[in-house]
Amino acid sequence: MAEALVMRGLRSFLVLLVVAAGLGAYLYFVESKREPGDAKKNEKVFAGVESDKIDRVSVKSDKGxxxxxxxxxxxxxxxxxxxxxxxxxxxxxxxxxxxxxxxQRVVDEQATDFKQYGLDPARIEVAFKAGGQDRRLLIGQKTPSGTDLYAKVPDKPRVFLISSYLESTFNKTAFDLRDKTVIRIDHDKIDSLDITSADRAVKLAKSGSDWRVKAPVDARADFGAVDGIIGRLNTAQMKAIAAPNPTDLKEYGLDKPSLTVTLGSGSSQAGLAIGKAAAEGTTYARDLSRPMVFTIENALVDELKKPADDFRVKDIFDARAFNTTRVEAVRNGQTVAFEKAGEKWKQVAPAAKDADATKVDALLSALTGARASGFVDKTTALDKPELAVTMKYEDGKKQERVVFGRQGSDAFARRDGDVGAAKIDAATLEGIIKALDALK
Structure with a gap:
């Protein structure tokens, strides 16, 4: 009996195999001979209409x-x-x-009861003019499956389906369709940025292609950080309009803004005032060139509240390992210097000799990898520096000098010309000294 069951299962498998082979042969011989484009194309609702010819649109949303x-x-x-x-x-x-x-599909060519499709009256209407001709689309309810929408045009009884994702495209309010730009600026032409509140003032200015922090200290600015906040302001969108023409700004905390942003472009300026918290994770704000009060997302406000240190360059050195041509270190009254000649490194002080390129690269990596974890206004750690490093880079066209020191368990660095000092990881300073000692 067991043998019979096995044979029966084998016959069933062979039958299925034959059927599959036949289907495969059909698909190969029939479908492969079908000309490209044989598949029936869906009919266009507005045949002959080109998007660039549409010059007027009127939308009635489901809110009326x-x-x-x-x-x-x-x-x-x-x-x-x-x-x-x-x-x-x-x-x-x-x-x-x-x-x-x-x-997508015709539901009824000669429909008479449009109410069952949500088309009497239509839930959404889109009227437009293209090439001088007026057209209109009526949109009703979603199909039971939710994948399509019932739709029709006014002059025909036919009800058809369009893709349901289009509801978010056509169902628009006046606010949806208006320009929602928070502040009008030309990103690439901005050359100053001031962020002022009751307890702080951050001033940034562009010099050539570089940004500098001008207040509360004069220091190098991180181009990416400054450009990023200007980009956020440039693309920021209103979340809602609170009052087109407010009579009392106090209601929105804008009579005395908690924060004011001023962006400069040559002699022209644009300003944004930030007020008090609004609903649902938003804050009241106002473009100082317009009367309206609107809301913006709190994430933008949080970015504008960043401390000045967040806009400062964290890299201690501008030089990179690949473009450095000379490095000089003074420690314990002793000077050691290395210069690059072609692809080789040579020690030029205190005595001239070949240098181990791998070890010089390790020193450069330790130096150029040093980053500030924070900044302090004053420290005694650098009154008598433990180490002073001078680097030349970009074929010797640029030079920078940094001194390093310690105060207790903390390590600090200061570039020539900078105010205060950068706090660095003590292990970073240890790594620099270790790499320097390896070249002895």
Missing amino acids: ETTTVEKKSDKWQQTQPATVEADGAELSGIVSNLASLEV
Whole structure:
């Protein structure tokens, strides 16, 4: 009996194998001969409409709010309910999707009861003008599966389906479609940034391509940190409009702002005032060139509250191991110096001789890897430095000198010309001295 069961299972397997082989042969011989493009393409809802020809859009959202936007001189302007600049990115999404909109499936060619589809009245309406011709799209409920939306055009009884993800594209309010820029600036032209509050003032200024902290101390600024905060301000978006024309700024904490940001570009300036906390993780704010009060996300406010030290360069040396051509160290009254000649390193003081390139590279790595963990205004650690290092880099065109010292278990470094000192890891200083001793 067991043998019979085995044979029966084997026959079933062979039958399935034959069926699979037949199906594979069909797919190979039939599908491989099918011409590309044989697959039926979905019908366009608005055939012949090109996105760049659409110059007027009117959206009635599911909240019953109607917003009209018109293109003027290649820029979108909201004309209803108020005349303000429009959000170009939002409008680009709407017009491109109108031009490419496809019928996923026809539900009823001759529908008479539109209410069952949420189309009488339509839940969302999008009217637009393209090439002088007015068009309109009516959008109803989602299908039971939630993957599509019922839709139609006004002059035909046909009800069809469009993809449900388009609801977020077409269902827009006046706020969604307006320009929500927090502060208007030209990122690349900003040359100063001041952040002022009751207890601090951070001033940053650009000199050539480099940024410097000007207050509370004069120090090198981290280009990435400064450029990053300017970029955040440049791209920041309002979360909501609290008052288009407020009569009392005190209500929003803007009569005496908790924080004021001033961005300079030559002789022109732009300002942003930060008020008190609003709802749902936002804060009241105002562009000083406009009357309206709006809200911004707290994350931006937190970035603006960063201490001045966060904008300072943490690297002790600007030089890098690969572009350094000379390094000189003074310790315990003794000077040792190394210079690069071609691809080789030579000791030039106290006596001239070949140097171990691997060991010099280890010293350079230890020096250029030194970073500040914080900054102090004063310290006695550098009154009598334990070590002074001078480095030349970029073919000797640039030079920098740094002194190192200790105070108790803490280690410090100070660049020539800097105020105060940088606190560094004690192990970092130990590593520099160890690498220097290895070259003896």
